[in-house]
Amino acid sequence: MTPSILIVALVLLSFIAYQLGKARSLAVVGGARGIRNLHSLPGHYGLLTALWCGLPALLLVAVWVAVQDQVLIALVSAQLPASVQSLGNDQFVLFLNDLRNVVASNIPASQVSPETAAAAAEYLRLRDVARLALAALAFSIGIIAMLVVRGRIRADLRARNSVERVLEGMLFLCSLVAVLTTIGIILSVVFEATRFFGIVPAQEFLFGTKWSPQMAIRADQVGSSGAFGAVPLFAGTLLISAIAMLVAVPIGLFSAIYLAEYAPSKVRSVVKPLLEVLAGVPTVVYGFFAVTTVGPLLRTAGESMGLTVAGESALAAGLVMGIMIIPFVSSLADDMITAVPQSLRDGAYALGATRSETIKQVVLRAALPGIVGGVLLAISRAIGETMIVVMAAGLAANLTANPLEAVTTVTVQIVTLLVGDQEFDSPKTLAAFALGLVLFIVTLVLNVIALYVVRKYREQYE
Amino acid sequence: MSSTNRTAAETQVLVTRSLARRYRAERRFRFYGLSAVVAGLAFVVFLFGTIFAQGLSVFQQSYVEVEIFYDPEIIDPSGTRNPDDLVTADYQALVREALKARFPQVEGRRDLRELYGLVSSAASIELQQRITSDPMVIGTRETRWVLADDTVDMLIKGRVSRTAPEDERRLSDQQIGWIAALERDGTLELRFNRAFFSNGDSRDPEQAGVRGALIGSMLTLFITLLLSFPIGVGAAVYLEEFAPRNRLTDIIEVNINNLAAVPSIVFGLLGLAVFIGFFGLPRSAPLVGGFVLTLLTLPTIIIASRAALKAVPPSIREAALGMGASRLQMVAHHVLPLAVPGMLTGAIIGMARALGESAPLLMIGMVAFIVEVPQGVFDPATALPVQVFLWSDLPERGFIERTSGAIIVLLLFLLVMNATAVLLRNKFEKRW
Numbered sequence: 036m037t038p039s040i041l042i043v044a045l046v047l048l049s050f051i052a053y054q055l056g057k058a059r060s061l062a063v064v065g066g067a068r069g070i071r072n073l074h075s076l077p078g079h080y081g082l083l084t085a086l087w088c089g090l091p092a093l094l095l096v097a098v099w100v101a102v103q104d105q106v107l108i109a110l111v112s113a114q115l116p117a118s119v120q121s122l123g124n125d126q127f128v129l130f131l132n133d134l135r136n137v138v139a140s141n142i143p144a145s146q147v148s149p150e151t152a153a154a155a156a157e158y159l160r161l162r163d164v165a166r167l168a169l170a171a172l173a174f175s176i177g178i179i180a181m182l183v184v185r186g187r188i189r190a191d192l193r194a195r196n197s198v199e200r201v202l203e204g205m206l207f208l209c210s211l212v213a214v215l216t217t218i219g220i221i222l223s224v225v226f227e228a229t230r231f232f233g234i235v236p237a238q239e240f241l242f243g244t245k246w247s248p249q250m251a252i253r254a255d256q257v258g259s260s261g262a263f264g265a266v267p268l269f270a271g272t273l274l275i276s277a278i279a280m281l282v283a284v285p286i287g288l289f290s291a292i293y294l295a296e297y298a299p300s301k302v303r304s305v306v307k308p309l310l311e312v313l314a315g316v317p318t319v320v321y322g323f324f325a326v327t328t329v330g331p332l333l334r335t336a337g338e339s340m341g342l343t344v345a346g347e348s349a350l351a352a353g354l355v356m357g358i359m360i361i362p363f364v365s366s367l368a369d370d371m372i373t374a375v376p377q378s379l380r381d382g383a384y385a386l387g388a389t390r391s392e393t394i395k396q397v398v399l400r401a402a403l404p405g406i407v408g409g410v411l412l413a414i415s416r417a418i419g420e421t422m423i424v425v426m427a428a429g430l431a432a433n434l435t436a437n438p439l440e441a442v443t444t445v446t447v448q449i450v451t452l453l454v455g456d457q458e459f460d461s462p463k464t465l466a467a468f469a470l471g472l473v474l475f476i477v478t479l480v481l482n483v484i485a486l487y488v489v490r491k492y493r494e495q496y497e
Numbered sequence: 498m499s500s501t502n503r504t505a506a507e508t509q510v511l512v513t514r515s516l517a518r519r520y521r522a523e524r525r526f527r528f529y530g531l532s533a534v535v536a537g538l539a540f541v542v543f544l545f546g547t548i549f550a551q552g553l554s555v556f557q558q559s560y561v562e563v564e565i566f567y568d569p570e571i572i573d574p575s576g577t578r579n580p581d582d583l584v585t586a587d588y589q590a591l592v593r594e595a596l597k598a599r600f601p602q603v604e605g606r607r608d609l610r611e612l613y614g615l616v617s618s619a620a621s622i623e624l625q626q627r628i629t630s631d632p633m634v635i636g637t638r639e640t641r642w643v644l645a646d647d648t649v650d651m652l653i654k655g656r657v658s659r660t661a662p663e664d665e666r667r668l669s670d671q672q673i674g675w676i677a678a679l680e681r682d683g684t685l686e687l688r689f690n691r692a693f694f695s696n697g698d699s700r701d702p703e704q705a706g707v708r709g710a711l712i713g714s715m716l717t718l719f720i721t722l723l724l725s726f727p728i729g730v731g732a733a734v735y736l737e738e739f740a741p742r743n744r745l746t747d748i749i750e751v752n753i754n755n756l757a758a759v760p761s762i763v764f765g766l767l768g769l770a771v772f773i774g775f776f777g778l779p780r781s782a783p784l785v786g787g788f789v790l791t792l793l794t795l796p797t798i799i800i801a802s803r804a805a806l807k808a809v810p811p812s813i814r815e816a817a818l819g820m821g822a823s824r825l826q827m828v829a830h831h832v833l834p835l836a837v838p839g840m841l842t843g844a845i846i847g848m849a850r851a852l853g854e855s856a857p858l859l860m861i862g863m864v865a866f867i868v869e870v871p872q873g874v875f876d877p878a879t880a881l882p883v884q885v886f887l888w889s890d891l892p893e894r895g896f897i898e899r900t901s902g903a904i905i906v907l908l909l910f911l912l913v914m915n916a917t918a919v920l921l922r923n924k925f926e927k928r929w
Binding site for chain 2: 313395
């Protein structure tokens, strides 16, 4: 019985338990007439029975599904013949891979060594035994729980309170998922990054200026020393983000000002959603746009002015990233500007200020903290943006401040280091997690500051 | 000159004199604002303009009409109609014979190879399917439209110039002559591109389609919706209706807001380390993609659902409680039904975001070259935006068109989803 069928069967069993519990509660008080003697609604008694019947059994199944593979592999490896036991670590991993493939019937058993085939057969035998045992155990737990609860149903059993406590607990667990995600991110990134820092010292990673993560596979290989100095990546990321902000902040801010202060409401209601379309476009689309349109355009423009522009220049990636961020800046700035109380504007007009003077000297100054917060959020977006730079920025680590050259970024390197099949514990793959850690910390700090500033600002005018 | 002992008349003069300058500044400022808006709109037009200009032609594809003779000598020389022999027969030869019959004057190995190059290799697969499904047609003649090669297609669509010097294009003068001949008698034309919607990925641009990626995206989104909507709504209900104000719930709230701004690639790292590295789930599977996108969209859905719950007036809650409902009954029977439209809107917007997301999917290996259309959530698959990424890297001219076409399909889906969200909000939004 596969786990999915088992789960369906358990759900059906819980449904039976629901009906049994409901019927029992009515029987206890002598049918529908005595229903007002019941503490809770009959459905609550049904639910209580169903929860007791289904939850423990389903939990058991879930735990087994999560650990099944590890347990079975351990059991199978314990009784492998000596010839396999004595294999080196790498060979053994290959053996396990073959084993898994045979088990999943990706490879027919006839194509692998007899040891692997035997082990796979043993694995399948154990899995069948385990499945049978699991099904028997889960069903007996369910049925026993169902019968016990059914036997305990009395008119004064506080079924509703118990059911609601369980359901509230489930809701609480739902809200814990977000916390667990954060913990999961921190643990996974920190864990792999510490392994990386065990191989490459942290100060070399943070302050080294040479990045070439290709490790030598053979000892005599040329040109693959494996240097992990991440400064060129940080510089490249900052360069592209700076270009993006140079595009996005003026255009975003000025269009927000115009739409909030000058444009008639009809124009505003049409133009604002149109600009926000830019925010809904997937980032791959921007990447494609940068590669096929903006890159070549800049190249020809550069040639006509006698400049050499690299095919994957920082300028192209930064410009397109800036376009992507415009709606982000403009909608945040718009929120902040419209939050400034009208009385401040009226005061400025009364003193004889023109509209632009009011905006520059009163509105923008009042909205400044909020706008700064919004810009910080936008910077964090730019730093974490992946697809545009993966497609439009270069791969070679190049320490330069010239926007016409190709640079690489933190996110580009994470993607290139991790895409493709690689073993999980080479410094190359671990380096990606170290970069991920830096990225996570930097964006987190920016976000925390930005959210704090924005919240303080909002409170000021509420 | 100090301002304190200035008379009113002098001030008047000063102000009047400066007025022209101040009005100029005003006009300039206003112009800056307007040009920023125009620039933003110009970007929108330019972006969509280039994508559509490059991609709309993908919905049509060049087909060649050939008269195929299902020659029993080639397909089934033994005459046994053995299904295994029928599958492995040389169907390419049928197409070659048909082309030779159309241009009988062509001779010589090189010239013939150029002639055969006009038709896509997909033609033989199509013929194979035709024969294996209906062996009765062997020995008969049939005119069929078969896919032309992508170089021919690009020429027909005018992406490649016919007059460019011969060594700068992939088609020879001779081939262009044949193409012109075919066009003249109406046996080479643009027709609706079925292959683009029914095929998986391919190395040949004319055979590459979005079906595999589309199904992969749908499977991934299915898992995402299945998990993130109930969990998101549950979390929102707990935080909004039940949570006591204490340390823990404060941490949860701050955490959700921060999670919403974590770069998506970091979620990919999490998926790689936890779901694939720790739990040993298969790489490239929509299941893992769905898990990662669930975590990614959860903050969006929670925030939208909380806003929907907040919009339900307290009087509804008080009335329910006053009638003796428990808190859970109050939420389940009265508050949730009123908040569901808002929550659905949030969920659709979250799904739209998940549909466009590709960076975390790269991390968990959904970037492989996969020809088959995935059948289930454990099969290796890609997603639509990842397909865009994969195709954009390929050098053939035809793939630029395919990429833009895939983008148009992606944008259409996003448009439909967002429009649904807006409609839903307008229809069910209640003002209390």
